[in-house]
Amino acid sequence: MNPFILYINRSKKRKRGFALVAIMIALLILISTILLGMVAQNQSHSGVMFTGTTSIQLTSARINSVSAFNLAESGVEYTLEWLHDQPAPPAITTSAAPAIWGATIGKSGSRPTSTVSYNQGGNTMSFAITLYPDPNNGTANQQKYMIESVGSCNSSISIIHAYVVQTSLSKYAYCINTEQTGNWWVGGLTTADGPVHSNNANGAGVAGKGSETNILWFPGTANQQSFLYTASDAFTCSAPGVDWAKGNISTFTAPASASDWSSIAAGGASSVHYGTDAVTMPANNNLQLNAALGSAAAPGTTGVFVPNSSGAVTAGIYVQGNIQNMTLSASNNVNQVYTITQSSSGKTITTVVTENAQTSQTIVAVTQNGSTTTTTYSGLTNGVMYCNGNIGVSSSDPGQGLSGTIANNVVSGSTITHSNSITIATNPTATIYFNGSLLYNTPRPQDANGNFVAETNAFTENAGVLGLVSYNMYLLKYGANGSIYQNYQIDAATVATGIFDAQAYNDYSVTTNFYGMGSYVAGTGGYFGQMTLNGVMQSGYYEHHSYDTRLATSPPPYFPTTGNQYDVLSWSIDASTLS
Secondary structure, three states, X not given: OOOOOEOOOOOHHHHHHHHHHHHHHHHHHHHHHHHHHHHHHOOOOOHHHHHHHHHHHHHHHHHHHHHHHHHHHHHHHHHHHHHHHOOOOOOOOOOEOOOOOOOEEEEEOOEEEEEEEEEEOOEEEEEEEEEEEOOOOOOOOOOEEEEEEEEEEOOEEEEEEEEEEEEEHHHOOEEEEEOOOOOOEEOOOEEEOOOEEEOOOOOXXXXXXXXXXXXXXXXXXXXXXXXXXXXXXXXXXXXXXXXXXXXXXXXXXXXXXXXXXXXXXXXXXHHEEEOOOOOOOOOOOHHHHHHHHOOOOOOOOOEEEOOEEOOEEOOOEEEEOOEOEEEEEEEOOOEEXXXXXXXXXXXXXXXXXXXXOOOOEEEEEEEXXXXXXXXXXXXXOOOEEEEEOOEOOOOOOOOOOEEEEEOOOEEEOOEEEEOOEEEEEEOOOOEEEEEEEEEEOOOOOEOOOOOEOOOOHHHHHHOOEEEEEEEEEEEOOEOOXXXXXXXXXXXXXXXXXXEEEEOOOOOOOOEEEEEEEEEEEEEEEOOOXXXXXXXXXXXXXXXXXXXXXXXXXXOOOOOOEEEEEEEEEEEEEOHHHOO
């Protein structure tokens, strides 16, 4: 259901890739020169030699064609590198020529081009780049571009079109900037079936430093793999390495053999990379704030505000003040309902916001002092709710926080006619407390052990999408009735720029599970449980981070991006240029 994503690893490996391409091209040119030289030395046109000459000419044409293709591909890579080096996505509204290294800016017909030319062994080679903005870039959160790269070698031409998009933070199953002291990835206790990244911001992988990326692995035990994703980005780290411990956290031993790596990552050593670019965490939540308010001013009194003009919704939902409790629910499966409880001057305010996708109306019912006032607006919001405070009061107030159900999309046949894609954000110093699970109304299938299995069409089409953005996020330990929450499940893309962890991590009466079905992104990796030195669970939650593949290409609205990193959504070759 989603476009194919080609992961681009913008590390030193790419630069080595450029060198390899250059070497291959040089070798091909050398071979072609030798072959052509052999022909020049013998002008006989006997039947055998004539056939040989024709074959050599065809070989030369083929070499030119392959070289042109490699040059076109290099042009795409150079442009991705150029985009990555820009402080912000290029604010272009028409086709433009990126100022890539060593390029000549000009035109090819009516289109601007950035051309890099070579002349080697009498062969004329070049690639010419044009960058096209997506028509929706002016209003979109994620910026998209079409890269057109024309490679040429002598008379051969190859054209590649690559459609690229800013990387959303929701593309990661797990992503952190730094670890707390003593935090470990443990085989069998911490798993992820999607891309995992660590900026490893505390250091460069020196054994014995307790606040870096630490991974405990067990040889010969494939059932205790940490990284279940098999693509090339199963685990990436911005440092030159991590702290590997074999069988015991005191025994620092890095994996060496193929068997060792298969005990850690389902994709083996080729799916683990160091020295990759750091992933930028958002500096603030202004993106979500502005999306919620639009052009309206923030209200000064406690309550829920829906910006509107003449009774028509114009933006999202803005909540002034702390939220004691917010429960999400689904009416008629497809209508998203928010039930919000606040307190002001000792009085309780309960606001119920219903986004009625069936009638395209937003209905706000406010109950205070025993009286209810209902206002109906035409249209639906843009899916962003911003709370200028905490959601849940504190970890000492059980039963207060965020939980509930995310409504379905509206689907006609196999076409989504209304996507229930929402983002809930707080101010950049606030906290979201979870007082129960957050579940999609159409669940992703799970096996008997609770582990997620392959996404079905029913899930990808019907299930809504949720994003959460805050400073801190906490899984509360107790419910309002004093019972301990068991088997937390959060179906969402989450970004906690501070920390996201669990209140019961050190309670020896708790050994249960945390299922994150979406993405876990945090400034600091949280504590979810405690273990013995050899990796036996003692308290808290087994961590299961599962990848919702929809989030990479269809993130929640106004969800944070990585800023200057890009993914390739589609890639095509103009077949007419192949020979």
